[in-house]
Amino acid sequence: MKSLSDSALAARVAQDIPDGSYVNLGIGKPTHVSAHLPEGREVLYQSENGLLGVGPVPPTGAEDPELIDASKRFVTPATGAAYFDQTDSFAMMRGGHIDIAVLGAYQVAENGDLANWATLDEKYPPAVGGAMDLVVGVPTILVMMRHVNRDGSPKLLKTCSFPLTGLGVVSRVYTDLAVLDVTPAGFRLVELAPGNSLDAVQALTEATILT
Amino acid sequence: MKSLSDSALAARVAQDIPDGSYVNLGIGKPTHVSAHLPEGREVLYQSENGLLGVGPVPPTGAEDPELIDASKRFVTPATGAAYFDQTDSFAMMRGGHIDIAVLGAYQVAENGDLANWATLDEKYPPAVGGAMDLVVGVPTILVMMRHVNRDGSPKLLKTCSFPLTGLGVVSRVYTDLAVLDVTPAGFRLVELAPGNSLDAVQALTEATILT
Amino acid sequence: MDKTVADLARAVAPITDGASIMIGGFGSSGIPFGLIDALCAQGTTGLTVISNNAGAGETGIATLLKAGRVAKVICSYPRTPGSIWFERRYEAGEVALEVVPQGTLAERIRAAGAGLGGFLTPTAYGTRLAEGKETRVIDGRGYVLEAPLHADFALVRAARGDRYGNLSYHATARNFNPVMAMGAAHTIAEVRHLASEPLDPETVITPGIFVQSVVEYGVRP
Amino acid sequence: MDKTVADLARAVAPITDGASIMIGGFGSSGIPFGLIDALCAQGTTGLTVISNNAGAGETGIATLLKAGRVAKVICSYPRTPGSIWFERRYEAGEVALEVVPQGTLAERIRAAGAGLGGFLTPTAYGTRLAEGKETRVIDGRGYVLEAPLHADFALVRAARGDRYGNLSYHATARNFNPVMAMGAAHTIAEVRHLASEPLDPETVITPGIFVQSVVEYGVRP
Numbered sequence: 001m002k003s004l005s006d007s008a009l010a011a012r013v014a015q016d017i018p019d020g021s022y023v024n025l026g027i028g029k030p031t032h033v034s035a036h037l038p039e040g041r042e043v044l045y046q047s048e049n050g051l052l053g054v055g056p057v058p059p060t061g062a063e064d065p066e067l068i069d070a071s072k073r074f075v076t077p078a079t080g081a082a083y084f085d086q087t088d089s090f091a092m093m094r095g096g097h098i099d100i101a102v103l104g105a106y107q108v109a110e111n112g113d114l115a116n117w118a119t120l121d122e123k124y125p126p127a128v129g130g131a132m133d134l135v136v137g138v139p140t141i142l143v144m145m146r147h148v149n150r151d152g153s154p155k156l157l158k159t160c161s162f163p164l165t166g167l168g169v170v171s172r173v174y175t176d177l178a179v180l181d182v183t184p185a186g187f188r189l190v191e192l193a194p195g196n197s198l199d200a201v202q203a204l205t206e207a208t209i210l211t
Numbered sequence: 212m213k214s215l216s217d218s219a220l221a222a223r224v225a226q227d228i229p230d231g232s233y234v235n236l237g238i239g240k241p242t243h244v245s246a247h248l249p250e251g252r253e254v255l256y257q258s259e260n261g262l263l264g265v266g267p268v269p270p271t272g273a274e275d276p277e278l279i280d281a282s283k284r285f286v287t288p289a290t291g292a293a294y295f296d297q298t299d300s301f302a303m304m305r306g307g308h309i310d311i312a313v314l315g316a317y318q319v320a321e322n323g324d325l326a327n328w329a330t331l332d333e334k335y336p337p338a339v340g341g342a343m344d345l346v347v348g349v350p351t352i353l354v355m356m357r358h359v360n361r362d363g364s365p366k367l368l369k370t371c372s373f374p375l376t377g378l379g380v381v382s383r384v385y386t387d388l389a390v391l392d393v394t395p396a397g398f399r400l401v402e403l404a405p406g407n408s409l410d411a412v413q414a415l416t417e418a419t420i421l422t
Numbered sequence: 423m424d425k426t427v428a429d430l431a432r433a434v435a436p437i438t439d440g441a442s443i444m445i446g447g448f449g450s451s452g453i454p455f456g457l458i459d460a461l462c463a464q465g466t467t468g469l470t471v472i473s474n475n476a477g478a479g480e481t482g483i484a485t486l487l488k489a490g491r492v493a494k495v496i497c498s499y500p501r502t503p504g505s506i507w508f509e510r511r512y513e514a515g516e517v518a519l520e521v522v523p524q525g526t527l528a529e530r531i532r533a534a535g536a537g538l539g540g541f542l543t544p545t546a547y548g549t550r551l552a553e554g555k556e557t558r559v560i561d562g563r564g565y566v567l568e569a570p571l572h573a574d575f576a577l578v579r580a581a582r583g584d585r586y587g588n589l590s591y592h593a594t595a596r597n598f599n600p601v602m603a604m605g606a607a608h609t610i611a612e613v614r615h616l617a618s619e620p621l622d623p624e625t626v627i628t629p630g631i632f633v634q635s636v637v638e639y640g641v642r643p
Numbered sequence: 644m645d646k647t648v649a650d651l652a653r654a655v656a657p658i659t660d661g662a663s664i665m666i667g668g669f670g671s672s673g674i675p676f677g678l679i680d681a682l683c684a685q686g687t688t689g690l691t692v693i694s695n696n697a698g699a700g701e702t703g704i705a706t707l708l709k710a711g712r713v714a715k716v717i718c719s720y721p722r723t724p725g726s727i728w729f730e731r732r733y734e735a736g737e738v739a740l741e742v743v744p745q746g747t748l749a750e751r752i753r754a755a756g757a758g759l760g761g762f763l764t765p766t767a768y769g770t771r772l773a774e775g776k777e778t779r780v781i782d783g784r785g786y787v788l789e790a791p792l793h794a795d796f797a798l799v800r801a802a803r804g805d806r807y808g809n810l811s812y813h814a815t816a817r818n819f820n821p822v823m824a825m826g827a828a829h830t831i832a833e834v835r836h837l838a839s840e841p842l843d844p845e846t847v848i849t850p851g852i853f854v855q856s857v858v859e860y861g862v863r864p
Contacts (some may be wrong), residue, residue: 042423044423046572048745049669051623052631065863066816066864067814067815068671072670072723072724079587080586080588080625080630082629083623083812083814085749085819085820085822085848086749087753087821088604089746090749091604092537094766095535095604097631097632098631118771123734125721125730125733127720127722128720128742128744129720129745132767132770132772133746136765138702138767164769167768167769170690233852255852258594259524260449262594263850263851275593276642277642279450281468290841291807291851293842294844295850296528296600297448297525298595298757301528301529301757302753302756302757302758302825303852304758305758307758308756308852308853329550334513339523339524341525343551344524344525348544348545357452360561375550377548377549378547537764538764539779539781539784540781541759541761541762542761543760550792558760560761592845593845609792625845
């Protein structure tokens with residue numbers, strides 16, 4: 001197996017973000033997509049806490065403690081940015097104004113179901129944030145995650161076992177091993193990460209990968 | 212009969228506006244209440260088109276064409292004013308944040324029903340504006356009107372014949388002849404305009420006036 | 423990202439016959455007069471107009487009504503001081519009218535823009551404007567279920583705009599403009615001043631994500 | 644009209660045991676740290692806290708959780724980086740938790756402030772967070788009926804305020820503060836700077852009608 005680095009994975013996702021898009025990047029790995037946007041494209045990133053136009057992280061010492069993104073990182077405003085409150089922020093998300101959201105996931109099912117907010121561990125408090133609003137409102141949901149869990153168990157499933165975030169909402173999944181589209185028939189291979197075979201990736205995937 | 216002038220009627224209503232209130236003044240006669248506020252009181256007037264803190268009418272030549280009140284008069288902002296859009300404006304009204312609204316009326320019934328938006332003339336297009344939002348959201352609804360119609364027919368009724376604006380919403384009615392509270396038992400006399408007798412006013416009122 | 427359009431005619435070109443159009447403004451304030459005139463000049467007809475008022479004199483929405491381009495008006499207050507053409511078309515049965523309480527109108531537009539399926543409001547409960555609508559009583563209080571109000575286009579007027587579509591307003595010209603920008607599928611903004619530099623992010627009232635095109639029209643009402 | 648209060652202790656004095664309190668902020672931004680500390684010092688307990696997060700480290704809402712003052716948390720994301728005290732109280736069964744999707748949380752608070760009886764949202768339809776709630780399908784899309792979320796108090800943080808209670812915010816510190824100011828029966832604002840002159844009406848984000856008291860607390864997080 002040859003696994004893409006987090007950075008290479010972010011760069012792969014960034015290739016699919018069209019010029020002029022409005023994009024919400026989820027907490028964790030998706031945050032890094034913006035750093036890899038191909039030259040010549042202008043994209044406005046929305047942060048659910050109230051910023052449209054998330055710019056680069058400021059140099060150390062120049063942070064504004066009240067200017068953060070949804071991952072609680074210090075950021076700067078991009079050219080053309082706007083601040084707003086939570087009701088307007090979620091109107092953008094729920095109302096279909098954002099073009100693309102890139103989210104992390106615990107599990108994705110072959111029908112596009114997404115689980116990324118709660119596990120089956122009752123002692124671990126669930127935390128949903130804006131994920132459920134994004135998946136119902138944003139027309140294109142891209143998922144970005146490791147292909148398998150740390151224990152090797154699959155994350156691309158026939159059916160999610162964890163509580164769902166949204167039903168049939170995922171458009172495409174980017175993992176360190178492959179890119180897969182969600183189609184009415186199930187996962188369809190878009191491409192394999194360099195150095196991997198379909199058989200090897202299928203072996204790490206509960207659902208069937210169509211080609 | 213001795214009928215109060217419009218100006219004297221506005222002054223009478225103004226006496227009942229407490230210091231520190233948030234008040235919405237309806238189109239027409241109610242607009243003039245603010246000019247008669249007793250000295251020493253500070254009241255913020257809300258105009259439903261997006262201004263909290265309606266100040267005096269500007270001198271001729273100093274009008275700002277984009278600064279008007281709900282009656283479409285040119286106004287100025289009062290000290291402490293704020294501008295906002297229609298959703299916030301009606302949140303203030305519907306959400307119970309405004310203390311008092313002073314409205315005109317076609318008819319008021321003894322149970323507090325108010326009719327002030329449409330007549331029975333089908334050819335005359337109805338126009339409701341913000342009246343229905345005000346009457347459900349503002350705890351104290353004061354009505355200010357002539358006691359009778361131009362043809363002498365009563366406006367204070369047992370039951371409204373015109374389409375209702377709100378059900379049981381009126382707290383008090385100020386006319387050119389009397390001030391009447393709406394109570395569970397019906398209209399109760401607060402005071403007669405100087406020079407009038409209860410019998411004479413009762414004769415111009417369909418509903419019974421309690422004392 | 424550059425949403426600026428060279429002139430009013432090009433800005434309204436996407437609007438076709440039969441479209442539903444939200445038009446900002448209250449009384450004479452915040453009305454996109456330039457866009458309305460361009461739409462009228464374009465000859466587009468069979469329009470459903472969603473607005474607070476229905477025009478006054480011979481300007482604004484009255485221009486469209488006079489020219490016979492409006493099939494239906496959805497508004498809270500069609501009779502504004504100086505209004506003539508709405509009354510004429512209405513009396514002749516040439517224009518349909520849906521009267522919506524002003525706060526419900528704003529909230530229905532917002533629900534469309536915010537992706538909500540409807541809301542319960544106490545406004546109009548028990549009145550003629552709630553007839554035929556679903557109602558329910560919660561904790562002794564009556565509510566009417568109101569549906570989102572979508573539109574194909576919104577024509578809005580702002581004081582300042584930039585190439586990202588960010589808008590800010592002046593005084594009470596704000597009124598319905600921000601919520602309509604949010605509620606329509608395609609929002610066209612007429613701005614008094616098109617700024618060469620992006621607006622300060624703190625002063626933006628309508629973020630550019632809600633705006634599809636911006637055109638400068640410096641004339642003040 | 645003067646809503647200013649001399650110090651934090653006097654500002655939180657009206658809050659009594661068992662109150663429901665909305666607390667502004669997202670992550671470390673826009674949190675009314677001064678008011679929370681004063682509330683903790685006052686000893687008020689049995690609180691229901693409505694907030695996006697449940698504090699981090701030993702500051703903000705974590706202060707109240709550590710001191711055992713919180714009976715219930717209603718929030719979207721209790722686990723924030725550096726959060727310890729929520730987890731301890733939750734694992735020990737000492738605090739109840741209602742998880743609400745972030746947009747639904749904002750919208751429920753807004754519904755309370757705007758006098759609405761509820762709304763239909765597609766968010767959470769078909770998930771565990773919609774269990775037990777009324778749902779309906781409109782035009783093939785599923786919606787959940789959500790109720791308004793009221794509170795006795797809101798503690799908010801703003802950059803600037805004036806004696807009328809008008810507030811403006813800085814950058815992403817705006818977040819939940821404006822909607823919570825609208826949604827609570829009694830809103831207490833901690834402002835970094837209390838202006839001696841009223842704010843410019845164009846720059847006001849929270850009109851003073853939504854604010855009952857204002858106290859200056861210049862410390863920046």
